[in-house]
Amino acid sequence: MYSRIVSVLFYMFFTCVIFNPQVSGVTLYFYLVIPFFDPDFWRFLSATVRRWSGPLVIAIAVSMLGSPSAAARVLSIAICIGYLMYTMDRRINYLHYWMGINIVFAMLQFTLYYTDRSLSWQLGPTQLAQTIWGQYATKTFTNFFEIFYFARVSGFSREAGFFSSLLMSSLILYLMTEKVKKKMVALYLLGLFIGFSKSSMLLFIFAALYPFRHTLRTVHPLVILVAFMGAVSMFGVFLADHSFFGSQTFAHRFAGYPFLFDARLEDLLLGLNAQDVLKHYLYLPYIHLVQGEAIAGVPFAGLPASVAEMGLFSALLLFGVVAFTASDGFVMLLVLLITSTVSMTTVTSFVPIAYVILYWPRFAAYRGERMQQAANGFSGMAFNRLRRARMSRAFLSPGLETSLSVRDASVHDATRTRFESSKRLGRWRR
Structure with missing residues (x-):
């Protein structure tokens, strides 16, 4: 409780x-x-x-x-x-x-x-x-x-x-x-x-x-990350060439990607805050569209937000940790989409x-392995009790020996049933 x-x-x-x-x-x-x-x-x-x-x-x-x-x-x-x-x-x-x-x-x-x-x-x-x-x-x-x-x-x-x-x-x-x-x-x-x-x-x-989830799961999450960043970068550059069609919403979500190409290399390596963006890059037309967000401290969203804050080297390492620990490419793509309006380190x-x-x-796979081990452990205990009962059958009456065998078999079956039930309830839905 x-x-x-x-x-x-x-x-x-x-x-x-x-x-x-x-x-x-x-x-x-x-x-x-x-x-x-x-x-x-x-x-x-x-x-x-x-x-x-x-x-x-x-x-x-x-x-x-x-x-x-x-x-x-x-x-x-x-x-x-x-x-x-x-x-x-x-x-x-x-x-x-x-x-x-x-x-x-x-x-x-x-x-x-x-x-x-x-x-x-x-x-x-x-x-x-x-x-x-x-x-x-x-x-x-x-x-x-x-x-x-x-x-x-x-x-x-x-x-x-x-x-x-x-x-x-x-x-x-x-x-x-x-x-x-x-x-x-x-x-x-x-x-x-x-x-x-x-x-x-x-x-x-x-x-x-x-x-297409089964196909995407076969692709390494790092490949999904690189492909996503490349595709969105091209889209962002296209929008920047058209001044994001005057939309502050599009600018806030995608301006960070063309900014990665327009910013000075030393700023990307060291990172820069919102005040630095306004101070040094206000000459870029699309920065005017995100000026309000920059004053509030969040000029960019998505992956570029982490690059701007942490610097290119640290951000890429963090992205690599996320990609190499991700379960598969499908869920990696979902996370990139869900966090596209904020930073990946937003709480x-x-x-x-x-x-x-x-x-x-x-x-889920780890939990399944743990349940399997627990089920095997219970099954092993039941088997050992059954074996000991059979070894002492010379000292037992036939009726008592049969009762012990039935009881131990029922323990084994109940354990397996509980494991299979838990496995169904906690399965990863494909």
Whole structure:
């Protein structure tokens, strides 16, 4: 019961980001601390440490070379990944329950937008965060406005775009790891409709890629990473040649790719912050389109955001660690798409979920091996008891010997049945 309470609190703060305060411009994510109040989580980490410690140490070390802040975020993401997998392994995962609560609240915002718009805005993320935390409210944006004649809302997320990304990543994780229920899928689709954003388009990309998942899984994740970066770079350069058609949205998401070709080599190697971009590269036409984002500290998104912050050498090493630890090419492509609107080291909820998608096939295989070993151990114990019973059959009556054989056989069958049932429930859905 205690572990379940901790899990409920974790997923509340994890999915309802506005419940976390902000101090001196830094959001204090409670969900990074809550998992350590569960002793079983500590035991889970110690039991699996040999699986994750090496890659994590390398990722933190290469991030530290370029940006201590990035290294801290990598560690924070690792905590989230570990706890998400722990709760999924223990079957105390409340992610989708809390996403359902978010969607229901978003439906209330959506309805009030047409019936009582002022109350709808009062229930928006900005007003709610300020009501809860006052001057320590986390940074939010109540961007309720109509797209295609329908309003978009944000639930308990910072703003509609983040809500859409959270919905999309959670839905993909649900489809890949859970026993799919039509009602839950319909609820997610409703949430994506009322929280419509550019991130929602990922649903159509995912649907288009899904039939080719088996082919993509045979491609090494590093090849997927290089191909993705090359293709998006060409697209970004094309858009830059046309000044991104005057769109700030396109500029923010793709301007980082042509910037990698326009920036000075020493700036790429050492990294540069948003102020440096505005100071030295404002002569580039597309930088004017992202000037507002640069003032806010995030001029670029996706892979170029990490390159600009960490420097080319550290960023490429980190990308390499992610690619070589990824389960397969299909999930690698999904992660690149999910994180295309932010940096790969962003701590906000949907990024750790993306990494769980990235590593879940390997974790599912590891869990299956562990269950197989446990089943074999129980079977071996039953076999030894059966053998000892047969060795002493000279001292037993025939009726008692038969009873022992039937009992040990039933223990073996029950153990195998439990293992097969667990394997079906936790399988990687192909």
